[in-house]
Every structure is written in C-alpha cells, then in structure tokens.
Amino acid sequence: MKYQAPKGVSEYFPPRSRAFEWVRETLIAPIKQAGYQLLELPVFEETELFTRGVGASTDVVSKEMYTFEDRGGRSLTLRPEGTVGALRSVIEHGLDRGSLPAKIWYSGPFFRAERPQAGRYRQFYSVGIEAIGSDDPALDAEVIAIAHAGFSALGLKKFHLELTSLGDVLERASHRVDLLNYIEGLDLDEATTERAHINPLRLFDDKRPEVKALMSKAPLLLDYLGDDSLQHFAAVQGYLQALGIKFTINPLMVRGLDYYTGTTFEFVHDLLGAQSGIGGGGRYDGLLEQIGGQDLSGIGFGLGIDRALLAAEAEGVVDAAAFAPDLFLIPLGTASKTKALQISHELRRENFTVEIAFGDRSLKAAMKAADKSKARYVVVLGDAELSSGSVELKEMHTGASTSVTLTSLAMALSTALSHH
C-alpha cells in the first residue's frame, strides 16, 4: 500500500462511522436543548493565541502543537483544544456584549502531536460548550448536567464524575508556595523535579505508587480555599445533588491546561485503559481577559467523541439496527427500475430511509443484499406489480408479507414501522 493516513489519526469509515455519527449527535442534542448555539470555528489559529491562552508552560503548548508558517510568514497552529479559539471568536464578534451568559457550542477535529495509543490520537474529535459572563454556580451545575445527559443518552453506565475546585488566583498562589516547599523535601528523580517546577500540581496525578506515597501528605489546594470559593463550590454540589447527579470529590484532580479556576470536573469511564477521561472541563476566570476580552468569568467542557465511542463499544450499547434502512426496494427489469427510483424519491421525502438494489443481479442476490443492509422491509417490484399497482411489503425478520397498493405504500410502511 503506497499511501497511509498520517500516524496516529483517528479515521472513521463504514460501518463504524455510523456509530461515530450517532455518538456525536447524541452528545450534541442536550447541548442544543439547553439553548447553546453553534460556533463554527477554524481549525487553525495564530500560534500566539494558544501560547497566551492555554499557557506556554503546559505540555500541550510546549511540545504537542502542530505549528507551521503560512505563505505570508504568519505562525499558525492547528488547534490543540477548543476553548481558547471559541473565546477568541466570542470576543472578536462581540458575543460577550450581548445577553449573558453567552452560550455557544462547537464540534470538530483537534490536533496534538502526542505518541498515539488507544483513545489518544493526533487528530481527535471533541464537542465542547462555553458559557461566558456568569459566575452563577447553577450554571456550573447545568454545564455538568448537560455532559452527564449526553453520556447517559448514549446508554453509558460505567462512568463516574469527579469534581474539585481549583480556587482563585490568590488561593492557588499561596497553596503553590507551600506545595513547592513540600516537594523540595522529597527525593525525586530529575524528570519529575522538572515537571514539579513547571506545575507542582502535576505530581498529584503521577501514577507511580512511590510518587503517590510521597504525595500522600502533600498540602491540598482544597484546604486553601477561602469563604467565597468554598461557598461557590458547595452551591455547585448542592445543585448537582438536587439533579440526582452523583459525583466524587477528587482533591488530586489536575487539568493540563493552565486556565482552569474554581469548579473543575472530569468524567472518567471505567472500561477504558489509560486514556479513560471521556470529558472534562471547568471554570476559567481570567482567561477571557488574558486573550484581550473583558474581565468575565466563563465555564465550559470538552467531550471526547472518539473515547465516548470506545466507551459505548466497551459497554455494548451501540445499536447497529437503529441505523438500518426502513425499506429495501428490488426492481426487476428496466421499467421497474424507473418506478423504483420514483418510489424511493417519494418515500425519502417523507423521511423514510430507502435503499435500492442496483446492478441487475438475480433476485436471490438482491435479497441477500437486502438482508445484509439490515433493512426492516423489502419490496420486490416487477412487471406484475407494475401492472397490478400493488406490491408485497415483506418484513425481513419474520418473513411475513402483506399486500399493499403502491399509492398507499408510505402509509403502510409508516404504520408497520410504528408497531415496533
């Protein structure tokens, strides 16, 4: 094979692409129901937007970006995440000057030059939302509830929600001082020490048992929160409880993007491997201002479509039958083929999913094709049917058929389908 897709990209083709599409649509549905509106964004931005917004010290910016120079000598970068680009657009088009909170969503590919593994791709797909201009804790709860609704609508059960608060700038700063002091006293290898200096919180996330043990007595950010932060966080928890959304407080949770403050959350799936985060997000006070906007608070999330699909497959909740056509039409002969095209055209206009057997194959072969399509019903259209004006509507899984006139086919199909 001469050409292959670039290393580590996720690519979806039939039949799995249909499941991918279903996951994406299912995650987006509750977002729209909550009144969020689409932002269709470029997949590349000025490089500086990400270094300023995401944070130059983050791994995402410092070693995982696809950066290139365009023909005009501008430095551009394939978006590694969605929030910063979305906020840039919000500011540029004054959406933060309308009614607040401004609520937007987006979906598409993102790019990070990481070493690929299951659930981690160099081009991956996310759906995200951002709500800008309100620090109401009820908004935090709603944002989390929307993500939760999406995962639940997929039929996922084996996932859990982890929650924490990262406090405000001052609280983080004073915790950082103590944490760095604590880490100074530890016996760590060089690479780990270096990571600690870039972001000491990172060590809480280390999976090695010896590091976990060393960090078990480290000062927790949650213990540094002031009254305002604590009250806000408590309110969020209260709303989630009222919604019946279960969560666990994880004071060790770390996010890789610098901009998070306050409420921060992550949805973790139990059946995935090391890449088990299927979605996450949080508040980002200061980010909008950081990239040139007003001083407004915001909150958002990103849900991983690739990983949600993996999770749905792992739980066995992808229903392939739901994607099957309603009707498979088999024309026999030239005149029938014209009629079949006309009938399918009409039925599709009435929202039925209809396929036609092509290629003048034997009836037996066409029936096999119908079977493979998983179509619910099949209609054979030959000279006899054309002259009589009536056809046999055959239900594939029972083999039973009923006689229907061509003019009432749509109605018959409609009632037949609704019986299941």
Add this chain to the structure above:
RNA sequence: GUGGGCGUAGCUCAGCUGGUAGAGCACUCGGUUGUGGUCCGAGAUGUCGCGGGUUCGAGCCCCGUCGUUCACCCCA
C-alpha cells in the same frame, strides 16, 4: 518524548528447528423459471508493512524504518 509487545488475504489468525503461503469468517457466482437469513458447490484476493543484510535459499535469523498496540507521560 521513554520503555515493552506486535505487523501473513477485507477481518481474525495458523505457518513446526529457514526450503519461495494456508484456514475460518466475509465477498462474487451457482444449486433451472420472482424472494434473504441454514446447507452444498465453484471462484476471486496476498510485492508475508517497507528497505537493507546473512544464506545455495527467508514469512521465519540480523539491522534499520514505518505503522500499530500497552504502559509511562499527557489528556479528549
């Protein structure tokens, strides 16, 4: 970026201590006149990831490379 596993037909894989490739599934056609899912028969398909090397001879050995996978790291 670091470390380990793997790379043979569309898919899942077999191929003994090196002698120039196979199975199952899937696919196409057929088992006489217009009905699928079972069964039976026939057929098509591979530069054995790629490039070097060792050898009379390599899918099997060595090196490199690309891809993939698991973990670290990172995070969707």
